[in-house]
Amino acid sequence: MLISEIEEQIVSEFSAFDDWLDKYDMIVEMGKSLPLIDPQYKTDQFIISGCQSKVWLHAALKDGKVHFTADSDAIITKGIVSLLLRVLSEQSPDDIISASLGFVDRIGLKEHLSPTRSNGLTSMIKQMKLYALVFKTKMNQKN
Amino acid sequence: MSNFPVDKIRSDFPILAQQVYKRPLIYFDNAASTQKPRQVIDAIRHYYEYDNCNIHRGVHYLSVKATEAYEEVRRDVREFVNAKSTREIIFTKGATESLNLVACSFGRRYVQPGDEVITTIMEHHSNFVPWQQMCFERGAKFRVAGINAAGELDVDGLKAQVNEKTRLIALTHVSNVLGTINPIREIIAFAHAHNVPVLIDGAQGVSHLPVDVQELDCDFYCFSGHKMYAPMGIGVLYGKEALLEELPPYQMGGEMIKDVFVDHTTFNELPFKFEAGTPNVEGVMGLGAAIRYLKNIGMENIAAYEADLLKYATVKMSEIEGIRMIGTAKHKASLVSFLLGKIHPYDAGTIIDKLGIAVRTGHHCAMPLIELLQIPGTVRASFAFYNTEAEIDQLVAAILRVKKMFE
Structure with a gap:
């Protein structure tokens, strides 16, 4: 599925909630069900340190698509991480680099991506795009 | 209640x-920042509507008025913490600047390679990093006293770290994480018995507790306005006059000089020696109003x-x-x-x-x-x-x- 299609899907899922608590309940559930990162990557080498919560991120290139796995020590952060993974994982480096991720604002979670929130998410998106850029460069060198 | x-x-x-x-x-x-009462907000507005002017050395009406209002607040702060003299009250940007000022000037004047400075594990970064870095730069040993399971300072452990190389103890009055009120009077008395001066970070102290620097006998006491209902960007360094006299200036510029020649400069007297540049006059006005508000309650x-x-x-x-x-x-x-x-x-x-x-x-x-x-x-x-x-x-x-x- 295209990134924009997944974004639309998420926006429609979240539009069902009037109450912010229900929305956060869902994020918490998503956080709890995020497939865990391979423990070998849950190290300082893969950490994206925020002041408030930590994020671990690993990326691998398979058949021209980037496969991300991630984790966080805070559940809400982890829930939002799982949304970002759902949108950006298994996509091509080019699509990841150009993704605008407007859905975060549309589902009312923009505050969590503010750099002042320092939960590691802003740096995580930057890091995901950097991985994509590196993979793109590698793919071009091979061609 | x-x-x-x-x-x-x-x-x-x-x-x-x-x-x-x-x-x-x-x-x-x-503990991060308090809100401001109407009286403080009004004092800032009043200052800009009626008194705004650069202070000190102006001969015109507004400058004299603003200077008098500014120095009046210095007298209020002196009384608030019961310092001996207004020469002991330095206006700064906040507790952080007060602490950096002492770490920098005290370090340059008194700390030699091999000397030691003691702080505690419960300090805010602003009373930790300046000492740590000053010690690195001067080849001194940076020592850190611990706490017990309740989050109380290990006073005996701190005392045991005091020796003939100790140049200063810097510790907080109240921990911003644990809430612990440290037994600073006891520590100051012990340190003075060993000829060691003591700096107290009072950022979390002055807004909650009556502070009397003469009774405490602390050598320095630092605090921020914004944690005591005053504006951001204004703070105070209290220091004993004899000690402040000995310290070199922290920043250079206008106001802190006496005479400037091409080949040398002489410095202003206390407290102006440590107040380089145009000060935060609106902040001082707000601080004055906050102190009056607190005194009133x-x-x-x-x-x-x-x-x-x-x-x-x-x-x-x-x-x-x-x-x-x-x-x-x-x-x-x-x-x-x-x-x-x-x-x-x-x-x-x-x-x-x-x-x-x-x-x-x-x-x-x-x-x-x-x-x-x-x-x-x-x-x-x-x-x-x-x-x-x-x-x-x-x-x-x-x-x-x-x-x-x-x-």
């Missing part, structure tokens, strides 16, 4: 009347009311299953740091915020302490004299909501 005019006081703070997320704002982030009354709030919060919150209070010292200022089972402070703080309650989460600028406690941070509710028991009940309800959501 019933005699304390909290309703009247709340009406002095315009910001407290607002709603956040369609709920009445409950502000429990006072009375620091003893404030301390008593806040002690009641702390007691109430401690009892109510201790009843919550799975709560872990971080900092259970016998003598505490009015803040509670806590963790809820395995719930991350960021998760708890996010939901508590959505319920209209401002708390702070994270390491509270005390990473060495958080590292020692091996926790991911804490949730901290810090109370001021405009908070109420009813608001604490709301916090307890919010915590129960958080537990339901994450457990």
